[in-house]
Amino acid sequence: MSAAAPTAAAARERRRRTRRRNLRRHWQLYLLLVLPVAYFVVFQYVPMANNVIAFKDYNVVDGIWGSPWAGFDHFERFFANPVAWDLIRNTLMLSLYGFLAGFPVPIILALALNEVRARFFKRTVQMVTYAPHFISTVIVVSMLILVFSPRIGFMADVLGFFGVSRNLLADPDAFRSVYVWSDVWQTAGYSAIIYMAALAGIDPSLYEAARLDGASRLRKIWHVDLPGIAPTVVVVMILSVGSIMAIGFEKAFLLQNPLNLSQSEIIATYTYKIGLLSADFSLATAVGLFNSVINLILLLAVNTVSKRVTGNGLW
Amino acid sequence: MTFTTARRAEPEAETPRPKRRRGTQVQDTRVDRVFMVGVYVLLTTFLLVVLVPLANIVASSFSSPAAVAGGRVFLWPVDFSLVGYEAVLGNESVLTGFANSVFYAVVGTIVSVALTVMIAYPLSRADLVGRKVLIAGVLFTMLFSGGLIPTYMVVRALGLLDTRWAIILPTAIAAWQVLIAMTFFRSSIPGELYEAAQLDGASELRFLWSVVLPLSKPLLAVIALMYGIGQWNSYFSALIYLRSEELYPLQLVLRDLLIVNNSGGSNLADQLAAQQMADLMKFSLIVVSTVPVLLVYPFVARHFTKGVMLGSVKG
Numbered sequence: 001m002s003a004a005a006p007t008a009a010a011a012r013e014r015r016r017r018t019r020r021r022n023l024r025r026h027w028q029l030y031l032l033l034v035l036p037v038a039y040f041v042v043f044q045y046v047p048m049a050n051n052v053i054a055f056k057d058y059n060v061v062d063g064i065w066g067s068p069w070a071g072f073d074h075f076e077r078f079f080a081n082p083v084a085w086d087l088i089r090n091t092l093m094l095s096l097y098g099f100l101a102g103f104p105v106p107i108i109l110a111l112a113l114n115e116v117r118a119r120f121f122k123r124t125v126q127m128v129t130y131a132p133h134f135i136s137t138v139i140v141v142s143m144l145i146l147v148f149s150p151r152i153g154f155m156a157d158v159l160g161f162f163g164v165s166r167n168l169l170a171d172p173d174a175f176r177s178v179y180v181w182s183d184v185w186q187t188a189g190y191s192a193i194i195y196m197a198a199l200a201g202i203d204p205s206l207y208e209a210a211r212l213d214g215a216s217r218l219r220k221i222w223h224v225d226l227p228g229i230a231p232t233v234v235v236v237m238i239l240s241v242g243s244i245m246a247i248g249f250e251k252a253f254l255l256q257n258p259l260n261l262s263q264s265e266i267i268a269t270y271t272y273k274i275g276l277l278s279a280d281f282s283l284a285t286a287v288g289l290f291n292s293v294i295n296l297i298l299l300l301a302v303n304t305v306s307k308r309v310t311g312n313g314l315w
Numbered sequence: 316m317t318f319t320t321a322r323r324a325e326p327e328a329e330t331p332r333p334k335r336r337r338g339t340q341v342q343d344t345r346v347d348r349v350f351m352v353g354v355y356v357l358l359t360t361f362l363l364v365v366l367v368p369l370a371n372i373v374a375s376s377f378s379s380p381a382a383v384a385g386g387r388v389f390l391w392p393v394d395f396s397l398v399g400y401e402a403v404l405g406n407e408s409v410l411t412g413f414a415n416s417v418f419y420a421v422v423g424t425i426v427s428v429a430l431t432v433m434i435a436y437p438l439s440r441a442d443l444v445g446r447k448v449l450i451a452g453v454l455f456t457m458l459f460s461g462g463l464i465p466t467y468m469v470v471r472a473l474g475l476l477d478t479r480w481a482i483i484l485p486t487a488i489a490a491w492q493v494l495i496a497m498t499f500f501r502s503s504i505p506g507e508l509y510e511a512a513q514l515d516g517a518s519e520l521r522f523l524w525s526v527v528l529p530l531s532k533p534l535l536a537v538i539a540l541m542y543g544i545g546q547w548n549s550y551f552s553a554l555i556y557l558r559s560e561e562l563y564p565l566q567l568v569l570r571d572l573l574i575v576n577n578s579g580g581s582n583l584a585d586q587l588a589a590q591q592m593a594d595l596m597k598f599s600l601i602v603v604s605t606v607p608v609l610l611v612y613p614f615v616a617r618h619f620t621k622g623v624m625l626g627s628v629k630g
Binding site: 113296 | 344346350362366383430433440452456458464466488597600
């Protein structure tokens, strides 16, 4: 122990010198970092700190730090409101439905595209199905309203053919399906890209071997393709499960109308309404914080389980 | 071989005829051919599901007001006319919104790309002291964010409410893009180049400007497009931070016109007086607002695929 002390001190001294030399040599790199780091501090980390008002009775006069503490009052206030459970249920159901419907489709699409040899057909399908990804949410929702409009929309005629004559956008029970399947419509093609990339990376000798063994195409997909893309599938799955509570504000808010509110009011839209429309900052922050924390816990849990079970994780 | 005969006990396995007919192509058994038919049916269905609504919108936008309001348009314009476009392009709030969106997209993209390079390049350098902490700081913002109200309070405290900066600054850097850029710099800028530049006495900034950036054109194209399209399509920041209509980006104008149906300016009220015209205008509006994205789309489709793959290489 005593013999090690001087060497440790020397090492520390050496490290300090390297650090100083590093700073001298790299000062321009640190200069570059100033503005972006300022961005992250101001627009990411200060807001995180501002979450403290979830535990205070915020008022403009006293400011964030001067306002009196309120403990968990706002959280209690939220959960005492029967609306809370509706919101949580709506949020979870919408995300789970979205996950169950949206997760397998891109995989199936990629596996199917991978079988196609006709280049023109393959490229056409890819070009067309990527396109909706680049259309804005406002436009997608507008399109939904127009094509499902009982008066002018063609989808209303299609539904009428199947004996459905109501306006789906005014029907609370149809809200989730409209939301989820229009999402699939918009994102499935683009989400397939990542699986296509994974499929392209599979060792060709595996296909060779499968062919020699006389495997049918279906068997080849089962025994070569699926194991080949499994790590990608796991990562995408963790990311989607990890964002289950983080379901976006934008589309739900636009699809909302007074008729479907019982199903379409989710935590994100509720936070906006009580925060910015009713100006109850503390309550809105508490609800938002509750949401973020649950989400973070979910993500960490899924990642841990996945690492344990499959050996694949985000980090 | 035994595996093959055991599995292929169907009658067609014994008949040699199909083999000859198909020449050198890989042998497809009957099961496989049925399977391929299924694949093509599946992909064609998907193609049509994506294409038909888009085609319907475009066809409607080129039809006459009466045909649209009567719900008579499906995939081809009925009573071809351009009055929908004339009305849209003569609408003041649409034109203002369009101009604002161009401004937000161009300035926002420049700011975002600059900041992203400024943080991603230094962090891609393995010899930079403090790099790990900073990377962790960036990544953490992907897991946990400040939330709506806490961020709003920062924007308000900075006096950015109802200014153009509120649209550009709070979302200036996306952690995901930083990750993509970092991975790119690390994997495609050879260390030898840096050593050579050092020997020639080039400073860090000089090296970044004259060597790294010219070599990173594909990356810059990808992140510029992602930021640009993201900014063009977003309405959330504008909804929260803007009050003055003359600052509204196109998406927020569209929301008012297409979804909320509150017809803003008085000028517009006149135009919306005729219900038929209003219906037609919606279709034309959708097309007009999506054109800028469609113009870059062929370029985008090629590069975005690369972008997704850049991102999928774990850093």
